[in-house]
Amino acid sequence: MNTTKNDKNTRTTGRPTLNEVARLAGVSPITASRALRGVSTVATELVEKVQKAALELNYVVNPAARALASAQSQSVVVLVPSLSNLLFIDTLEAIHRVLRPKGFEVLIGNFHYSRDEEENLLRNYMAYQPRGLLLTGFDRTESSRRMIEASNIPCVYMMELDSAAGLNCVGFSQLAAGETAAEHLLSRGRKRLAYIGAQLDQRTLLRGEGFRKALQKAGLYDPDLEVLTPRSSSVGLGGELFLQLLASHPDVDAIFFGNDDLAQGALLEAMRCGIKIPEQVAILGFNDLPMSEHMVPRLSSINTPREAIGRRAAEQMLTLMAGNTVARPVQDMGFELKVREST
Amino acid sequence: MNTTKNDKNTRTTGRPTLNEVARLAGVSPITASRALRGVSTVATELVEKVQKAALELNYVVNPAARALASAQSQSVVVLVPSLSNLLFIDTLEAIHRVLRPKGFEVLIGNFHYSRDEEENLLRNYMAYQPRGLLLTGFDRTESSRRMIEASNIPCVYMMELDSAAGLNCVGFSQLAAGETAAEHLLSRGRKRLAYIGAQLDQRTLLRGEGFRKALQKAGLYDPDLEVLTPRSSSVGLGGELFLQLLASHPDVDAIFFGNDDLAQGALLEAMRCGIKIPEQVAILGFNDLPMSEHMVPRLSSINTPREAIGRRAAEQMLTLMAGNTVARPVQDMGFELKVREST
DNA sequence: CTGCATCGAGACAGCGCTACCTTAGTGCCT
DNA sequence: AGGCACTAAGGTAGCGCTGTCTCGATGCAG
Numbered sequence: 072m073n074t075t076k077n078d079k080n081t082r083t084t085g086r087p088t089l090n091e092v093a094r095l096a097g098v099s100p101i102t103a104s105r106a107l108r109g110v111s112t113v114a115t116e117l118v119e120k121v122q123k124a125a126l127e128l129n130y131v132v133n134p135a136a137r138a139l140a141s142a143q144s145q146s147v148v149v150l151v152p153s154l155s156n157l158l159f160i161d162t163l164e165a166i167h168r169v170l171r172p173k174g175f176e177v178l179i180g181n182f183h184y185s186r187d188e189e190e191n192l193l194r195n196y197m198a199y200q201p202r203g204l205l206l207t208g209f210d211r212t213e214s215s216r217r218m219i220e221a222s223n224i225p226c227v228y229m230m231e232l233d234s235a236a237g238l239n240c241v242g243f244s245q246l247a248a249g250e251t252a253a254e255h256l257l258s259r260g261r262k263r264l265a266y267i268g269a270q271l272d273q274r275t276l277l278r279g280e281g282f283r284k285a286l287q288k289a290g291l292y293d294p295d296l297e298v299l300t301p302r303s304s305s306v307g308l309g310g311e312l313f314l315q316l317l318a319s320h321p322d323v324d325a326i327f328f329g330n331d332d333l334a335q336g337a338l339l340e341a342m343r344c345g346i347k348i349p350e351q352v353a354i355l356g357f358n359d360l361p362m363s364e365h366m367v368p369r370l371s372s373i374n375t376p377r378e379a380i381g382r383r384a385a386e387q388m389l390t391l392m393a394g395n396t397v398a399r400p401v402q403d404m405g406f407e408l409k410v411r412e413s414t
Numbered sequence: 415m416n417t418t419k420n421d422k423n424t425r426t427t428g429r430p431t432l433n434e435v436a437r438l439a440g441v442s443p444i445t446a447s448r449a450l451r452g453v454s455t456v457a458t459e460l461v462e463k464v465q466k467a468a469l470e471l472n473y474v475v476n477p478a479a480r481a482l483a484s485a486q487s488q489s490v491v492v493l494v495p496s497l498s499n500l501l502f503i504d505t506l507e508a509i510h511r512v513l514r515p516k517g518f519e520v521l522i523g524n525f526h527y528s529r530d531e532e533e534n535l536l537r538n539y540m541a542y543q544p545r546g547l548l549l550t551g552f553d554r555t556e557s558s559r560r561m562i563e564a565s566n567i568p569c570v571y572m573m574e575l576d577s578a579a580g581l582n583c584v585g586f587s588q589l590a591a592g593e594t595a596a597e598h599l600l601s602r603g604r605k606r607l608a609y610i611g612a613q614l615d616q617r618t619l620l621r622g623e624g625f626r627k628a629l630q631k632a633g634l635y636d637p638d639l640e641v642l643t644p645r646s647s648s649v650g651l652g653g654e655l656f657l658q659l660l661a662s663h664p665d666v667d668a669i670f671f672g673n674d675d676l677a678q679g680a681l682l683e684a685m686r687c688g689i690k691i692p693e694q695v696a697i698l699g700f701n702d703l704p705m706s707e708h709m710v711p712r713l714s715s716i717n718t719p720r721e722a723i724g725r726r727a728a729e730q731m732l733t734l735m736a737g738n739t740v741a742r743p744v745q746d747m748g749f750e751l752k753v754r755e756s757t
Numbered sequence: 758c759t760g761c762a763t764c765g766a767g768a769c770a771g772c773g774c775t776a777c778c779t780t781a782g783t784g785c786c787t
Numbered sequence: 788a789g790g791c792a793c794t795a796a797g798g799t800a801g802c803g804c805t806g807t808c809t810c811g812a813t814g815c816a817g
Contacts, residue, residue, distance in 0.1 A: 084485050084543065088803060099767045104805060112765060131541040135487065136803035138478035139772050142427050154503050163497070164524070176542075179522055181507070198474040199519075200427065306705045335705070342685070342710045362649045362678070362705075367685045431773060442797050447775060455795060479773035482802050 087128040096124035107132070134176075138200060146176035147203040147388060148196045152184045152272060156304060156332055157360060158377065159207075162229065165381030166205060173389060175202065184272050184303070190215045197222060203388045209233055210273035225391035227384045230274060234401050239391065241384040241402040245274045248373055248406050249281025252327045252355055255371075255408055257289055261325035261353055265296035267312050267337075268329030269304040275329040278357065282327055296323060304329070309336025317346070324352055325414070331356040331363050331372055338366050338413065353414040368412030376404040430471040439467035450475070477519075481543065489519040490546040490731060491539045495527045495615060499647060499675055500703060501720065502550070505572065508724030509548060516732060518545065527615055527646070533558045540565060546731045552576055553616035568734035570727045573617060577744050582734065584727040584745040588617045591716050591749050592624025595670045595698055598714075598751055600632055604668035604696055608639035610655050610680075611672030612647040618672040621700065625670055639666060647672070652679025660689070667695055668757070674699040674706050674715055681709050681756065696757040702750075711755035719747040 093103035098117055106113045106121035113121075124130075138144040147170055151159040167177050178196060182189035190212045193204075197218060204219065204226040219226055228240040249266075256264050266282045268275040279297065286292035298312055309332060316323060328334035334356030341348050348354055348368055356363055359374035383404065387397050436446035441460055449456045449464035456464075467473075481487040490513055494502040510520055521539060525532035533555045536547075540561065547562065547569040562569055571583040592609075599607050609625045611618040622640065629635035641655055652675060659666060671677035677699030684691050691697055691711055699706055702717035726747065730740050 083802075089805095090803080100803090101768085101805070102766060105766090108805090114765070117766085131537075133482070133803055134542055135478045135481035136772095137805075139476070139482050139774085139802090140804040141806080142772065144478065154497070154506070155500065157498065157500065160497050167524070176521075178519075181510070194474075199477055306708045310708060332705075336708055339708050339710050362675075365649045365653060365679060365682050367682050426772075432775095433773080443773090444775075444798080445796060448796090451775090457795070460796085476773055479802095480775075482772090482804085483774040483776080485776095485802065 084133065086133070087130045089130070089132070092121060092124045092128055092130050095128060096120040142200065143202060144176070144200050145174055146178050146199055146201045147205060147385075147392075148178045148180060148193075148199070148201045149205040150180040150182055150189055150192055151207050152182055152189075154181050156330070158330075158358060161377040162381035162384075165378045166385045169382055169385035169389070175392075184270055186210065186212045186215070190218075193218055202392050203227070205229060205384055205388060208273050209236075209238075225388060227387050227391070229380055229384050231277070232401055232403055237400065239387055239397055239400045241380050241387060241404060243375065243380075243404050243406045244281075245277035246281035246284075248357070248375075249278035249283075249327075250285040251281075251406070251408055252278070252357070252373060253282045253285030253289075255410070256325040256327065256353055256355060256414065257285070257291070259325070259349075259353055259414055262291055263293070263296065263320070263323045263325070264291060265298065265316055265320070265323050265326045266329070267298040267309070267316065267326055267333060269300050269302055269308055269312075269333060270329070271299055271301045275299075278329055296320060304332055306332050306336035306339070309333030310340030311336070313337035313340050314344070317352070325355070326352060327355045327357070329357055331358045331360040331370065334370055334372070334413075335360075335362060335366055338368070338370060342367065348413050355414050359409055364409070364411060366413070371411045371414040372409050374407040374409050376406065379404050427476065429476070430473045432473070432475070435464060435467045435471055435473050438471065439463040485543065486545055487519070487543050488517055489521050489542055489544045490548060490728075490735075491521045491523065491536075491542070491544040492548040493523045493525055493532055493535055494550050495525055495532075497524050499673070501673075501701060504720040505724035505727075508721045509728045512725055512728035512732070518735075527613060529553065529555045529558070533561075536561055545735050546570070548572060548727055548731060551616050552579075552581075568731060570730050570734070572723055572727050574620070575744055575746055580743065582730055582740055582743045584723050584730060584747060586718065586723075586747050586749045587624075588620035589624035589627075591700070591718075592621035592626075592670075593628040594624075594749070594751055595621070595700070595716060596625045596628030596632075598753070599668040599670065599696055599698060599757065600628070600634070602668070602692075602696055602757055605634060606636070606639065606663070606666045606668070607634060608641065608659055608663070608666050608669045609672070610641040610652070610659065610669055610676060612643050612645055612651055612655075612676060613672070614642060614644045618642075621672055639663060647675055649675050649679035649682070652676030653683035654679070656680035656683050657687070660695070668698070669695060670698045670700070672700055674701045674703040674713065677713055677715070677756075678703075678705060678709055681711070681713060685710065691756050698757050702752055707752070707754060709756070714754045714757040715752050717750040717752050719749065722747050 089103050090100050093100040103121045106118040149166055170177055180192040182192055193215050204224055206228050208231045228238055230242040232240055232242050232244055264286055266279050268279050283292055298316055302308055334354055337354055356370050356372035359372040363370040363372050383402055390397050432446050433443050436443040446464045449461040492509055513520055523535040525535055536558050547567055549571050551574045571581055573585040575583055575585050575587055609622050611622050626635055641659055645651055677697055680697055699713050699715035702715040706713040706715050726745055733740050
């Protein structure tokens, strides 16, 4: 009925192949292959002919055939712990912007803050023989670690830093960020400082640790004011934990939240209950999500260079995939305290 | 130095192949292939032997080889207009949940509300010979349309409905949603109703159209109260447009926003300026983002079944990929008006 | 003018898997 | 008992591309 081109009796794709391009250009298939891949040992004249032929036929390589023949794909796997709080979207977008123009495919995996799920994704994606791995943080199962090591695939770790291990990583010091948070609140004359963190991923814990250390140094650390829950971070949860903490510890005068959505929830709940921010309690968030500067009062937060991390990590990956070593494997992209009305 | 298994002089992957599995199981490679794919014509006894062998060798198929041999991949392409406002995350997650367990790879493309970028992505992904396409809405370039048609790849359209064209689509009536919004605000006794929309994608326009129609029917339509901007939807923009509208039209007593982030921005700006919501202006959002119910006052919104749409679309896709036709190609998943404090 | 290094292009084979066809084996009907 | 349909398993070939080796052409020194 339909005028489909490839009827039964042929297993072909129907799309033009490299052979046809080569024939049209009057060269051998292998020369056409080299010409299109930009391998140096082809005369510029021939390269042009091949490119012209490819364009004319609307030729696009068959990634499957290429992957099979060369035993490696053109894809880079990115594993992130979450997509649902905008945190990693900026990073992902930046990675795409760097890698796609170079002809790499970006495979995204969301492991929902689960080490086991990450291991699963890793195992799955390994089958695709990816050219590179962009991973989040260092907290993973031992099998995951072994898989990565054994695969010999270039790997860049994002978000955290670890100068000890000699790994390629692009991020910032979560510990220092926690310290900065504490120092800022202390500089505001606050004495009863709390930390509220959810999700309890490695980075949330590290920030809490930095916060704690700074408070201990100031002699103001009180373990009762450390609220940690494995529940996932959300606006609703932030409001809830905020009210709970104030009910049990009415003297708290500053709270550092492990993520902006928690802090936003606290601000909203404070408004609802008539709690004056920052007069009664100063509130400091983390990540500086787009909405934070619009909150009432405007939320002070620590801005994290999520876009820059993605970009830089992807650039490192390009270097590694080209077979070179990265000059500075550990890249501290820093962070920036944004002081606004809530502190 | 390193104890890598595959030294030079071999082009193999180093991973176990189907041949090795077959040898270990004592069957022919093709039988092993069929056994692992679950093709029916293999004795259960042999299937078990093959599966055991595969497990023992830690065998994973080589997707490139499979794709090359069968002239089709195991991947499904999903194209969404944005990742940065959480709207499509729920849908994507649901799609993953349905397709991954069935062994399909989900390739995500973000076309940033650009028809040209969508066309580009489509062209790119076609090279991967995807098994299916999950697309957002119907507004695309003519070339995109032709590409989809010519490819003969099963396609499901999400978010909007179009019963005319005989396409598979899963969504809800954007027009009806706009009407519902207007009717709700009218039922609250409001007379000067405005619509504020950004991004101007097809769906935002359709909602505006539904809203307008309902107002015309009520004899309360005023084109001056329709604020449309191609700028991308954000909290900041919402606040800005809200203040502008109130400055130029102080008599407005209700506003329907095309997206919740705009409405949230308006609520925050209203609070900042001391504008009473809903007394002076009723505010109604769209999509019911997670934060909306926590706003002050709690934001009334129209909840859209984003998760259900993703799930259903993926299920339809499974049916189509299995070679069957879908019983009900047009699936209206509805929407739900959530009345809260802001109206 | 010859010999040797260098470079560009092609021949060949094979990556790992599955479509297609064939063959062997089973039960059932006449 | 013989032939037939039907099912289960295997043999063969090839999907489209690229790594490796080979070969011919070129340039230059001796």
